[in-house]
Amino acid sequence: MSLTAVIIILLCLGVIVSGILLLKQSAKKFNLTEQQLKEIKARNRQLEKEEQQEK
Known part of the structure; x- marks a missing residue:
């Protein structure tokens, strides 16, 4: 193999x-408030109900 x-x-x-190290360094966890967690859980329950109705 040549030097080039x-x-x-x-x-x-x-x-x-x-590039991999930059991605690892810039990745951070979400700090969600209690209200945001409640909204996410409510949305997930709603989606699950809709999926069950479709089946």
Whole structure:
């Protein structure tokens, strides 16, 4: 393998790894309030009822 091919491969690997690390660093959990959690649960129950009616 030539030196240029090795440099290109290392550069590509560096770009991929840095992209993955950036995604991992920027990912964060949602901090939901109690009201938001209640609304989500109510919406899920409503969707489940609609799905059961369709069957």
